[in-house]
Amino acid sequence: MTRVQMLGVSKRYPGRGSDAAPVVAVDDVTIDVASGEIHAIIGYSGAGKSTLLRLVNGLERASAGRILVGEDEITALPESRLRAARGRIGMIFQQFNLFHSKKVAKNVEYPLVVAGVPAAERRRRVAELLAFVGLSDKAGAYTDQLSGGQKQRVGIARALATNPGVLLADEATSALDPQTSREVLALLKRVNTELGITIVLITHEMEVVREIADRVTVMDGGRAVEQGGVFDVFSDPQNETTRRFVATALPTQPEAAHLAELRERHRGRLVALTFRDGDVDQPVVFRTLAERGVGVSIIHGGITDVGGRSFGKLTLELIGDELQVEHAIAALGQETDLEVLA
Numbered sequence: 001m002t003r004v005q006m007l008g009v010s011k012r013y014p015g016r017g018s019d020a021a022p023v024v025a026v027d028d029v030t031i032d033v034a035s036g037e038i039h040a041i042i043g044y045s046g047a048g049k050s051t052l053l054r055l056v057n058g059l060e061r062a063s064a065g066r067i068l069v070g071e072d073e074i075t076a077l078p079e080s081r082l083r084a085a086r087g088r089i090g091m092i093f094q095q096f097n098l099f100h101s102k103k104v105a106k107n108v109e110y111p112l113v114v115a116g117v118p119a120a121e122r123r124r125r126v127a128e129l130l131a132f133v134g135l136s137d138k139a140g141a142y143t144d145q146l147s148g149g150q151k152q153r154v155g156i157a158r159a160l161a162t163n164p165g166v167l168l169a170d171e172a173t174s175a176l177d178p179q180t181s182r183e184v185l186a187l188l189k190r191v192n193t194e195l196g197i198t199i200v201l202i203t204h205e206m207e208v209v210r211e212i213a214d215r216v217t218v219m220d221g222g223r224a225v226e227q228g229g230v231f232d233v234f235s236d237p238q239n240e241t242t243r244r245f246v247a248t249a250l251p252t253q254p255e256a257a258h259l260a261e262l263r264e265r266h267r268g269r270l271v272a273l274t275f276r277d278g279d280v281d282q283p284v285v286f287r288t289l290a291e292r293g294v295g296v297s298i299i300h301g302g303i304t305d306v307g308g309r310s311f312g313k314l315t316l317e318l319i320g321d322e323l324q325v326e327h328a329i330a331a332l333g334q335e336t337d338l339e340v341l342a
C-alpha cells in the first residue's frame with residue numbers, strides 16, 4: 001500500500017520572450033493521498049493537472065516543495081535512482097501510448113523486459129495481467145485492431161506489469177464513449193480494491209470523479225482551491241470552480257434565466273429543497289404539504305448518487321391558499337434545507 005504526498009509543490013516555467021514573467025503552472029499544492037485511496041484531481045484545461053502528475057512521477061522537477069511516493073522521496077532522488085522509483089509508479093494516458101508495431105502481449109511485456117525479468121517469468125506475468133483485464137484472447141492481436149476501451153485495458157495491464165504501488169491516470173477515459181468509459185472505470189476500481197493499488201487520477205469530467213473517487217482536489221490556476229471527500233465537496237461546494245463542475249453533473253437549482261422561464265409556466269410559490277444523504281425524510285415533506293392542503297409539483301432537479309451517497313436538489317411549485325402555503329413553508333423550513341426562490 002502506497003501513500004502519495006505532495007507537500008507545498010510548485011512548478012514555474014520560464015516565460016516566453018526575454019522579459020516575460022514566468023508561468024506558474026503549479027502553485028503551492030498540498031495533497032495527501034492515503035494508501036489505498038482513489039484521489040481525483042479535477043480542473044479545467046490549463047489548471048496545472050498534467051504538470052502536477054509529471055512532477056509526481058519525476059518526469060519533471062518541482063521548483064519548490066516535496067513529493068513522496070511511498071518510501072521514495074521523488075523530489076530528492078538523483079536521476080540515477082529515479083528510474084527504479086518510476087518502476088513502482090504505473091501510468092496510463094488519454095491516448096493510451098501503446099506501441100502500434102507490437103502485439104498486445106509484447107506491449108504488456110515491455111516494462112518487464114526493461115526491468116530485466118527472465119523470459120519464463122515474463123510470460124507467466126503477461127498471461128496473468130491479460131486475464132485480469134479480460135483480454136487473454138487478444139494476446140496475439142496488434143493494438144490497432146483493438147477498440148479504444150480494449151487499448152486502455154492493454155495500457156492498464158502494462159502499467160501494472162511491475163507491480164506498482166500507485167497508478168497515475170492522465171485523463172484515462174476522456175477519449176472513450178460513456179459506456180466504454182464506465183467499463184474502464186470499473187476496471188480501475190478493481191485495480192484499487194482487488195490489488196490494493198492507490199490511484200491518483202486527473203480529469204476534467206465530473207462523472208469520473210462521481211463514479212470512482214473517494215476524495216477529490218479541485219484545481220484552478222495552478223492552485224488546489226478545494227479538497228475533501230467527494231460527497232462533502234460536491235454536496236456543498238465552497239468555490240466557484242467547484243460549483244461550475246457540480247452544475248455539469250449534479251442536480252442544481254435553476255439559474256436566473258431558467259428560473260424566469262419556469263415562472264412563466266408555474267404561478268405558485270417556488271421553493272428549492274436540498275437533500276443530503278438521507279437527512280430529509282421525503283414522505284414527511286409530502287405529508288406536511290398534504291396536511292396543510294397545499295398541492296405540489298416537482299418542476300426541476302432530481303436525486304442522484306455522489307460518492308455512494310444520495311444527493312438531491314428539487315425545485316417545487318407549491319399551490320394553494322396563500323396563508324396555507326406560508327405555513328407549510330415555515331413548517332418545512334424547520335426540518336429541511338429549504339430556500340424560497342424570490
Ligand SMILES: Nc1ncnc2c1ncn2[C@@H]1O[C@H](COP(=O)(O)OP(=O)(O)OP(=O)(O)O)[C@@H](O)[C@H]1O
Nearest residue numbers: 013023024025043044045046047048049050051052
Ligand atoms: N513546458 C511548459 N512550458 C511552459 N508552460 C507550460 C509548460 N507546460 C505547461 N505549461 C503551462 O502551465 C499551465 C498548466 O498546464 P497543464 O497542462 O499542467 O494544465 P492541465 O490542467 O493539465 O490542462 P490540460 O488538460 O489542457 O493539459 C498552462 O498555463 C500551460 O500553458
